[in-house]
Amino acid sequence: MTPHTPAEPDLRHHGDAEVRADGAGLVDLAVNVRTGTPPPWLRERLAATLADLAAYPDGTAARAAVAERHGRPVDEVLLTSGAAEAFVLLARVLTPRHTVVVHPQFTEPEAALRDAGHQVRRVLLSPAEGFRLTGDAVPEEADLVVLGNPTNPTSVLHPAAAVAALARPGRTLVIDEAFMDTVPGERETLASVRELPGRVVVLRSLTKTWGLAGLRIGYVLGPAPLIAALAAAQPLWPVSTPALVAAGACSTPAALAEAEQAAHELALHRDHLLKGLAAFPEVRVHGEPAASFVLVELPGADAVRDRLRALGFAVRRGDTFPGLGPDWLRVAVRDEATTDGFLAALAVALGDARGDARGDARRDAPERP
Template structure:
């Protein structure tokens, strides 16, 4: 474990790779599923626009999310995406020693620092497969944050290993933003009420293509949810976002998400097999990958990334994630045809 106060740009996200000239680039930098939202979801959102004159009423959406996870509504809080949830946690929880397990999504640490907290980092090592070692987390940490599956490593930690981190007086925050992209949602903790201090975050923006709408939710003990709700502004989730939340936890949506997860797994296997062909150039794929993205290590990756931009492909730099350096790249999983075109461009960039 290493404690750091300075270092990577925690506010750099994948959209920065395509923001200026994204229309000219094939986007492998952002982990939002392409071709979304589906038509039926766009129609549900459009239908909600007739109710914009009224203030948002989140009761139906909250009840739908609670039913999806078999929980009482008192254990659910709807948020403007997972990013808002991180801000609420940072502001509402009274903690002395927060710890963030890296490499992972950087917004939780950024939110904690913005709220005035001094944050310790547990840095998982590539040599250990970026696997969680519960013993590496300081025993006196009263807030622990980690992702599962983890962005950007694509590691799926065993639920049992994560549960080992729970103890009285500690809040254990698990970011499951990409769990619905895992077939069967293996190792999910959402819906568990037997793990002390557990708080699970879910996002509906990745699988359903709703990054611009901002919708997610928090699952936790009623007293934790009540504290977070008090920290929220009035009407934090818009009427269209509430309509999307209710739609995205419907039986139809859950079945579609399950099919999508299986397709992502097949597309990821195709991409990984293609990447392995560049082993002679020093490219190493971090495996096993379980999320809708793949982490690779490549000497001179920064220069290769620029050559890929010239060839029309945007990929995510890795050096803004604590624990990684400029030789790492994150690649979003796309359909096989897109991956084949990317692999051809990668071969040219390496040559």
């Protein structure tokens, strides 16, 4: 008998695909952008840039604002067209011999590395260990290591000390902190740490907290020589004037205070979701979620996802993440009323699933004489 080989995950599948095309009218729990954003004050700032669109973008002020926000020199900051551009730049500029991507995590880094011709070794963290990063997880010979913190889709926040321990002379350590601003106090960030061995690169995004997915703005923090090399690989004027204004505006003390308040509110909403999920015996949450989404395991999750769509809710499939499979779903954290609606729909979807299972059992049972 030929052994079954699992299908290779679709690294290019993202949560927005769950709410496009036939997703009109669905409650979006598949995309991790904070609802109600951009806030009015930010929309006004962006609208005001329309009068300046005849001029070429100048990132000087925005770059300085981001540098000040993280306590770094300006030459250690690179503004990018979303964090996704940074993965492509790193894949094109770096020349590693042994590349490791720690999974489950956002798939775009691996996709970019493979597109650039790199061979990628996957290190899979275990749900049995709460998807925690262990000291021996990454092989010593790895000279490029990529991981997320907090990690998408697991929502696990790795201790900064555990992440920093991966730094080595001769190694480039890339940390995707796209969701770090959803954590109160950003308590495990390495964005402002500059003295670790090797090259430590931190990627940030303004998409999640500020609702700027359509604007495309992110940035890279790292050693000045590497930042210069990445900048040389960018096209001219890679970040638009509105995006540059957003980068500066979202780095001010007032904006950071607003983001911190949003992170605290998010934590309360996440606790409400977790308490609701705990009422379903078949639903398991591994580890301690810390970001704006929760990863759940339940038998037949792919069918449950379809039932939830029929009931008006879109959630993110998990089988496109290496290390997961069809029994996983990612659910965005929303306000309590939205969560209650989702939990009610989940009860119906799971009830249907249990009913189908009972029906299958009756059909498969041998007939009595």
